[in-house]
Structures are given as C-alpha cells and as structure tokens.
Amino acid sequence: MEVRLYKLKFLTPKGFRIGGGNQDTLEPLTMGGKYVIPASSLKGVLRRTSEIVCGHSPNHEEVDPKKVYEENSKNEEITAIARAKGVLSVERQKEFAELYTQYKCQIERLYGGDFFAGAISIADVTLDGEVLERAHSSMDRKKGKVLEKHLYTEKYLNVKQFEVKVVVRGNEAQECWNKTLKFLNEVGTFLGGGKSRGIGLLALDLEESLVGEVNGLTSPPTWYKLKPYLEGKKELK
Numbered sequence: 589m590e591v592r593l594y595k596l597k598f599l600t601p602k603g604f605r606i607g608g609g610n611q612d613t614l615e616p617l618t619m620g621g622k623y624v625i626p627a628s629s630l631k632g633v634l635r636r637t638s639e640i641v642c643g644h645s646p647n648h649e650e651v652d653p654k655k656v657y658e659e660n661s662k663n664e665e666i667t668a669i670a671r672a673k674g675v676l677s678v679e680r681q682k683e684f685a686e687l688y689t690q691y692k693c694q695i696e697r698l699y700g701g702d703f704f705a706g707a708i709s710i711a712d713v714t715l716d717g718e719v720l721e722r723a724h725s726s727m728d729r730k731k732g733k734v735l736e737k738h739l740y741t742e743k744y745l746n747v748k749q750f751e752v753k754v755v756v757r758g759n760e761a762q763e764c765w766n767k768t769l770k771f772l773n774e775v776g777t778f779l780g781g782g783k784s785r786g787i788g789l790l791a792l793d794l795e796e797s798l799v800g801e802v803n804g805l806t807s808p809p810t811w812y813k814l815k816p817y818l819e820g821k822k823e824l825k
C-alpha cells in the first residue's frame with residue numbers, strides 16, 4: 589500500500605483561537621504547558637473543506653439498499669468488511685448499502701465512516717506563542733445598546749504559522765485529497781472561533797510544504813516539494 593507523509597505549513601495571518609472557557613473569558617486550549625491545536629479540530633477543518641471541494645458521491649440519500657445488496661453482495665472487497673461487521677445478510681441490507689456507499693465515497697475513505705477507519709492520520713500541534721486579548725461587548729439587538737453585564741474577553745494566539753504532520757494511506761482518496769490541498773492554498777478556510785472578526789483565517793503555504801513517499805519500513809521517506817508534486821512533477825526537497 590502506498591503511504592505518503594505530509595508536512596503542511598499553514599499561515600494564520602490574524603492568529604487563531606481554539607478553546608472555550610467560562611462566559612467572561614475565552615481561553616486558548618493548553619496541554620502540558622503548551623498551546624495546542626488538537627488533531628480532531630484539524631481533521632474537522634480538513635473534512636469540511638473536502639466536503640466543499642469533492643462532495644459526497646454517490647449521493648448517500650438516493651441509494652437503493654435492495655439493489656446495492658443484490659449487485660454487490662459477491663464483491664469480495666466489500667464483503668470482507670461487511671462480514672466482519674456482521675451486515676452481510678439480506679436482513680441487514682440497509683446497513684450493507686450504507687457500508688457500500690461510504691466505501692465508494694472519497695470523503696469517508698479519507699476521514700472514516702461508520703464501518704471503517706479513514707486513510708488519514710493527523711498529529712496534534714503544540715506551540716508556543718503570545719496571547720492577545722480583545723474585549724467584546726454584547727449588543728442588545730432590540731434596544732440597540734451595549735449591555736455592560738455581557739462584556740467578555742477573548743484571548744487568542746498571535747501565531748502566524750504552524751506545521752501539521754499528516755499521513756495518508758492508499759491511493760483511493762488521493763484525488764480528493766490533492767484537490768483539498770489546492771483549495772486550502774488558493775481559497776483557504778477558518779480554524780477555531782472568532783471567524784466574524786477574521787481570527788482563524790487559515791491558508792496552506794504550498795511552497796513551504798513537503799510530501800514524503802514511504803518506501804518500505806526500513807528506509808527513510810523520500811521528501812519532495814509539495815507544489816510541483818501536486819502538478820505531477822517530483823522535485824526533491
């Protein structure tokens with residue numbers, strides 16, 4: 589199976605805020621004394637982006653369970669998983685059809701579905717950084733005046749870039765993954781809270797990102813520049 593490692597460099601020109609807190613102060617999330625972007629947050633951002641760029645296909649709502657079961661209950665690739673999950677029977681053809689649909693869909697193949705794990709693994713990002721504070725007041729929209737009581741402080745990280753390590757196994761969802769990376773470079777997205785104020789604006793720096801091809805378990809990966817790689821050209825790092 590093909591395995592690719594990615595070192596993705598993201599730019600966050602306005603900083604970002606991940607975390608919650610009580611009603612008065614929104615605190616950045618920390619772990620072991622460092623600020624952290626949990627892998628689950630990053631995965632959510634990537635998945636939403638892939639859904640915009642690639643969409644769910646085939647259409648999950650329009651699947652006919654009976655037809656899918658009849659046509660695919662002999663398909664060895666699917667039946668191996670279906671058998672393991674106990675849904676390889678006429679009685680459970682609805683679940684079999686869900687498994688089949690998710691298995692054929694690049695979104696679930698990349699990020700995981702109800703019956704199988706996804707192709708992608710993402711590491712938590714820990715970082716140091718300066719915390720900036722902004723005070724906000726809530727408006728009473730009916731009366732149009734500021735409610736002093738609802739003043740709150742938002743703390744966000746003044747971090748302008750960070751690196752994310754990602755592993756993608758197999759080639760089944762590679763097309764969607766490549767499109768997702770290009771979209772994150774050309775359009776970008778948002779990470780965390782404070783979106784209405786521009787906080788969390790996120791863009792992938794393709795020029796500074798790398799992809800590593802793994803050639804067996806014993807040799808180190810071969811690293812290539814990501815931008816030409818996405819255009820089908822391999823340039824060593």
Ligand SMILES: [Zn+2]
Nearest residue numbers: 644693695696
């Ligand atoms: Zn899907």
